[in-house]
Amino acid sequence: MTSQRPDLDALGWSAFFDSQINLDERPTLTPARILSVHRGGLDVAGEGFEERIQSTLGDTDHEESGATVGDWLLLSQEEPRVHRRLDRKSLIKRRAAGSGRRIQLIAANVDTLFTVTSCNADFNAARLERYLALAHDAHVTPVIVLTKADTTDTPETYVRAAAALLPGLMVEVIDARDPENVAILAPWFAAGQTVALVGSSGVGKSTLINTLAANDQIATQGIRDGDDKGRHTTTARTLHRLPGAGWVLDTPGMRALQLTDVRSGLDEVFAEVIAAAESCRFTDCQHESEPGCGVLAAIDARTLDPERLKRWRKLVAEEAHNNESITERRARDRAFGKMIKDVTKGKHR
Numbered sequence: 001m002t003s004q005r006p007d008l009d010a011l012g013w014s015a016f017f018d019s020q021i022n023l024d025e026r027p028t029l030t031p032a033r034i035l036s037v038h039r040g041g042l043d044v045a046g047e048g049f050e051e052r053i054q055s056t057l058g059d060t061d062h063e064e065s066g067a068t069v070g071d072w073l074l075l076s077q078e079e080p081r082v083h084r085r086l087d088r089k090s091l092i093k094r095r096a097a098g099s100g101r102r103i104q105l106i107a108a109n110v111d112t113l114f115t116v117t118s119c120n121a122d123f124n125a126a127r128l129e130r131y132l133a134l135a136h137d138a139h140v141t142p143v144i145v146l147t148k149a150d151t152t153d154t155p156e157t158y159v160r161a162a163a164a165l166l167p168g169l170m171v172e173v174i175d176a177r178d179p180e181n182v183a184i185l186a187p188w189f190a191a192g193q194t195v196a197l198v199g200s201s202g203v204g205k206s207t208l209i210n211t212l213a214a215n216d217q218i219a220t221q222g223i224r225d226g227d228d229k230g231r232h233t234t235t236a237r238t239l240h241r242l243p244g245a246g247w248v249l250d251t252p253g254m255r256a257l258q259l260t261d262v263r264s265g266l267d268e269v270f271a272e273v274i275a276a277a278e279s280c281r282f283t284d285c286q287h288e289s290e291p292g293c294g295v296l297a298a299i300d301a302r303t304l305d306p307e308r309l310k311r312w313r314k315l316v317a318e319e320a321h322n323n324e325s326i327t328e329r330r331a332r333d334r335a336f337g338k339m340i341k342d343v344t345k346g347k348h349r
């Protein structure tokens, strides 16, 4: 359903967002979408305007209560401009790299997640499964985009390996530099649609956007000989407007994708493992050597790939570990908060 505000509709506005504005807010507040997040503020676009505003939403990008690229805000005419953030249709997030283990918001209100990988040494089934779990959990349509089809004689081996990851998974294979090739992706970029591109450095995310936009606005850089690794050329997340009025999010290449809170996404990506486990005799079966184990039976019957089971185990363990540390940290934070309260009440004197 459109809201009959063509400028806003082209930005991805829909009845879902419109219904969140109260009657008394309508005369004074203006919706705007975040295109990028900077130290100095937020670049936003609304009906007939684009500007940089100050963020007053707390820890932008690191807390779900904050704001990230793709979010819709209601702006007031006076300072502070940000009145509030609207509820999200979807949110893609990960565990940030490094020891801080914080959540990093990647994008909000995305319709489609393009996981970009190349027909070369970057291709890795286990990594793609992580991205698929991320997309499923965020309720965003996943598509695998294989670039550099022109650099191999056998692109179909990559297509087959990608398609085997999930029944019905959509896989596109392209030369990201070739406009005619890239035209097959056009249906994903219909007016008001938002597509986020994720993947390792050097797979051609920015190249693809330049080709879609028919310009060379985003910097790109050759990959290393030998291991096909990129040089981390893109350093910020930015929403770009395409000629057909779709939106595409460029992101910096990810070194590692740590999953968090995506248990349901994992269950969907590894549905055949979950289905096999349903016939295990014991509900707490570890699928190691228990009698009546449905998973081991499926492996024996060759209906389950033992490699998939191995990768599922690893992801489930990692996910549990990451979530556990959040719970632990929250408990610590609570204990700390109580200590401060006690101190201020004089209990610790």
Ligand SMILES: Nc1nc2c(ncn2[C@@H]2O[C@H](COP(=O)(O)OP(=O)(O)OP(=O)(O)O)[C@@H](O)[C@H]2O)c(=O)[nH]1
Pocket: 147, 148, 149, 150, 151, 174, 175, 176, 177, 200, 201, 202, 203, 204, 205, 206, 207, 208, 219, 220, 221, 222, 223, 230, 231, 232, 233, 234, 235, 251, 252, 253, 254
């Ligand atoms: N032959 C060929 N080269 C490509 C293709 N796609 C991208 N490239 C090249 O791969 C290199 C890396 O492309 P980028 O677009 O910078 O990669 P990126 O994914 O944006 O990398 P980061 O910004 O570091 O995350 C550039 O030299 C591109 O010209 C393709 O389909 N075929």
Ligand SMILES: [Mg+2]
Pocket: 205, 206, 207, 219, 220, 233, 234, 250, 251, 252, 253
């Ligand atoms: Mg780039």
Ligand SMILES: [Zn+2]
Pocket: 277, 280, 281, 285, 286, 287, 288, 290, 292, 293, 294, 295, 296
């Ligand atoms: Zn079992």
